[in-house]
Amino acid sequence: MNLVVLAISTFSSSDQATEERDVFTSAQTTASSIIFTQRESLAYTTRYSMWLAGLVTKREVEISRAILAQRLNVIDIENLSMGARLDPEFLNALRVSDSLLSISPDGLLPRANVAPIKVQAQEFITTILGASRSLVVAYQQELDSHLVAVAEKRQRESLQNLALLVSLMILTSIFIVWGGIRFLRQVKRTQHYIDSELRALEITRDELSKVNLTVLTLEDLNETKNDFISTVNHELRTPLTSIIGYIELLKSEIEPGKSSQIDLIIDVVDKNAMVLLDLVESILSLSRLDSRQKTPLFEEVNLIDTVEKAVFVLTPQADLSQVEIKLDLNHDNDFLVMGDPNQLSQVFLNLISNAVKFSPEKSEVLITFSRVLNEQMDDYISVSIADTGIGIPEKEIPELFHRFFRASNAINNQIVGTGLGLAIVAKIVEIHNGTISVSSEENIGSTFRVEIPAYLSPLDQKILDKRIDVLQRAITAIRDVELSGLKDTCHEIGGALGIYGLDELGSKVLELSRELAAGACEESKVAAQRVSLLEMLDKTYQRLSERGKK
Numbered sequence: 001m002n003l004v005v006l007a008i009s010t011f012s013s014s015d016q017a018t019e020e021r022d023v024f025t026s027a028q029t030t031a032s033s034i035i036f037t038q039r040e041s042l043a044y045t046t047r048y049s050m051w052l053a054g055l056v057t058k059r060e061v062e063i064s065r066a067i068l069a070q071r072l073n074v075i076d077i078e079n080l081s082m083g084a085r086l087d088p089e090f091l092n093a094l095r096v097s098d099s100l101l102s103i104s105p106d107g108l109l110p111r112a113n114v115a116p117i118k119v120q121a122q123e124f125i126t127t128i129l130g131a132s133r134s135l136v137v138a139y140q141q142e143l144d145s146h147l148v149a150v151a152e153k154r155q156r157e158s159l160q161n162l163a164l165l166v167s168l169m170i171l172t173s174i175f176i177v178w179g180g181i182r183f184l185r186q187v188k189r190t191q192h193y194i195d196s197e198l199r200a201l202e203i204t205r206d207e208l209s210k211v212n213l214t215v216l217t218l219e220d221l222n223e224t225k226n227d228f229i230s231t232v233n234h235e236l237r238t239p240l241t242s243i244i245g246y247i248e249l250l251k252s253e254i255e256p257g258k259s260s261q262i263d264l265i266i267d268v269v270d271k272n273a274m275v276l277l278d279l280v281e282s283i284l285s286l287s288r289l290d291s292r293q294k295t296p297l298f299e300e301v302n303l304i305d306t307v308e309k310a311v312f313v314l315t316p317q318a319d320l321s322q323v324e325i326k327l328d329l330n331h332d333n334d335f336l337v338m339g340d341p342n343q344l345s346q347v348f349l350n351l352i353s354n355a356v357k358f359s360p361e362k363s364e365v366l367i368t369f370s371r372v373l374n375e376q377m378d379d380y381i382s383v384s385i386a387d388t389g390i391g392i393p394e395k396e397i398p399e400l401f402h403r404f405f406r407a408s409n410a411i412n413n414q415i416v417g418t419g420l421g422l423a424i425v426a427k428i429v430e431i432h433n434g435t436i437s438v439s440s441e442e443n444i445g446s447t448f449r450v451e452i453p454a455y456l457s458p459l460d461q462k463i464l465d466k467r468i469d470v471l472q473r474a475i476t477a478i479r480d481v482e483l484s485g486l487k488d489t490c491h492e493i494g495g496a497l498g499i500y501g502l503d504e505l506g507s508k509v510l511e512l513s514r515e516l517a518a519g520a521c522e523e524s525k526v527a528a529q530r531v532s533l534l535e536m537l538d539k540t541y542q543r544l545s546e547r548g549k550k
């Protein structure tokens, strides 16, 4: 804004200067013409007087008159002739002088002619000189008033510019002060905000260190509790083992069938001692798993071997209740994971013994293995243990892995247990970065599924890294091939996907190839199948690329 005003004021000043320059130029040229006119008038009247005095000839007077006439015809800068500026009396006087001159003889004026002309000549000479002088004076006055007007205008404009500049300065100052106040207020507000943030940060930091302290205290307490539990359980286990030993001795000492009541008492004591031992062992296992100091040393573990050993151990218990444990071993692959063999063995012992314990007589427990990809496309070994036992009430499923939890139907059916087996399983699975899930229906049966990250040899790892390229090629090939060539392409690609660990996708692709080979499909149906196959491949491709980014 300041710049705009400054430009306006500069522009008006320069306009004013131009105007003044024009005024002075015009005054200069007009003044020169007027002065020349006065000079020529003087020269003419002087010649005329000299002619009257018989000093110069008529010719010389006429020359002066011609020069004056010429001067009077000159047009000045204001587009006026000098004659037009002069008093009409001047022109009348000139006309009189001309008529007197014209009737006079050429050459010097004869003495006799002087007297009649002289009086008239005196008169018009005075008029001419007076009028030419008034011309100068009048112009001088005109010029003065013009200059005064210009000066006044300039003064007025200067005052206007000054007023403009002053108001501008006032406005600018107001703006600067207003801006400054606003800025200061903003700074204050920001400072206040920073202060309160800092205070909040300080409080949070304090709370965090308090929480940290609490966590450390709780961890210490937990450690102490674990130590205490371990000690108590060790102390309990020793007399308990001794009790169990004495029960065995008692059993061997007493003749079987001699006293049914004693047999019953010994059986009850034996069963309860075993439950107590199971409880002590479970609590010890859990406190060992809870203790953070003992991180297990992982090694390659073949889950088929682990499960087979657990089945072997549990076969007598299964035989007792006539439950058949079936293993689905229809696989060429090993199911290798990285883990602690003892802990993993504990997982399957607990799960299979539960399956047997909660199954009716003459039923079946089926154990299956598979290799799966989770949502993030990581490879997992999945083992599921399915029974057709009492199942679990739906509402109680979420609590299943809590310590000491026992489902209501297990309690009602008086099936012995401690409620710690599944908690141990969950803890071990967690340590192995795996997952455990359960699907169950009361009186129909339960399936527990354990998934542990698969062990990948460096070669496996390389193959898996190539998955995304193979998938990309599969998508391009299936998308671009003619319908007539789709069968062969699918056959080829289905196998490749299987090799690269994308079994499920591979078998879907092979299925389409088989259908095409059977030749039973209509063209439109094949096209639709190709589209849905491509969608599936693309989804997996997206997941793999997301995983790659992570």
Ligand code: ADP
Binding pocket: 350, 354, 355, 358, 387, 389, 390, 391, 392, 400, 405, 406, 407, 408, 409, 410, 411, 416, 417, 418, 419, 420, 421, 422, 423, 446
């Ligand atoms: P326990 O078997 O010693 O009671 P667990 O922790 O192993 O303790 O199991 C907790 C509870 O989960 C069991 O008491 C039972 O109610 C339920 N449960 C576990 N496995 C099964 C199964 N296969 N079928 C039915 N219920 C089961």
